[in-house]
Amino acid sequence: MNSVLDILKKNDLSVTDGRKKILDLFLSSEGALAHADIETNTSNAFDRVTVYRTLQTFVEKGIIHNIPTTDNSILYALCKDDCEEGHHHDNHVHFICNNCSKTICLDDVIVPTVKLPKGFTPNKTQMVVNGVCADCK
Amino acid sequence: MNSVLDILKKNDLSVTDGRKKILDLFLSSEGALAHADIETNTSNAFDRVTVYRTLQTFVEKGIIHNIPTTDNSILYALCKDDCEEGHHHDNHVHFICNNCSKTICLDDVIVPTVKLPKGFTPNKTQMVVNGVCADCK
């Protein structure tokens, strides 16, 4: 029910205000979030450092993963349930809207496999599509 | 012949030591370069600010493009000849080696198109593959 608590407990994390609030943000957000988004959406209730550490913890536990971006920002998004620590199965496509700048996880669009040149062994593949999202079209 | 000069002239850029050296680095490097790589490989001959400005200029002119990364670094790689200002046709796959950390442009591997959900209009697609490269296997 209260999935925020479930997720934290499942990952052996103590339940604190910051973690609850930040995780809640991810659950209620359709897209990915940057560090700055989190500060804004929590009205700066938490220290910048706490946000850094919380995000880092979540990534280590496999609760969120980060999304490749072309600029120098780091975006984070919720991992699917089948993520394990360190090993994510977030093999879906990420979509960045050129209009509203939101990054959306297209959970239903699977990243296709590509044939690599001789000698290259793939391990993980990420795909980012830029364009106009359904809301903005 | 001296393609460094060709490229600079073609883009209406004055030929300076910094631009020559940095562009040369890209031409002679198989992979992508980060800001720090450039400083290192030029023995810090140029001011940090000059490197920032040079990279920015090159991106604006479409000489290089940046590559999405999962961490917060920015990687730059040469554009193919058919890049125009602002509109890049770098529709090839980028490969990041987990061992040597090099980023390699797989010019021959074309990014496949994926079917997006209703309402989404793609514009540009980028694909990054992690794994072990041919040199490290």
Add this chain to the structure above:
DNA sequence: GTAACTGCAAAATATTTGCATCCTT
């Protein structure tokens, strides 16, 4: 009660901007 989390301060790092000087054309 203890281990872990948080906030503050400060250090370390990265990026941007203004301006005077130098170089390319």
Add this chain to the structure above:
DNA sequence: AAGGATGCAAATATTTTGCAGTTAC
């Protein structure tokens, strides 16, 4: 000679680290 590029200084912004106080369990 003129416009643009560079280097330096400094302002901003970002991220990391140490430590003391607080909180979850």
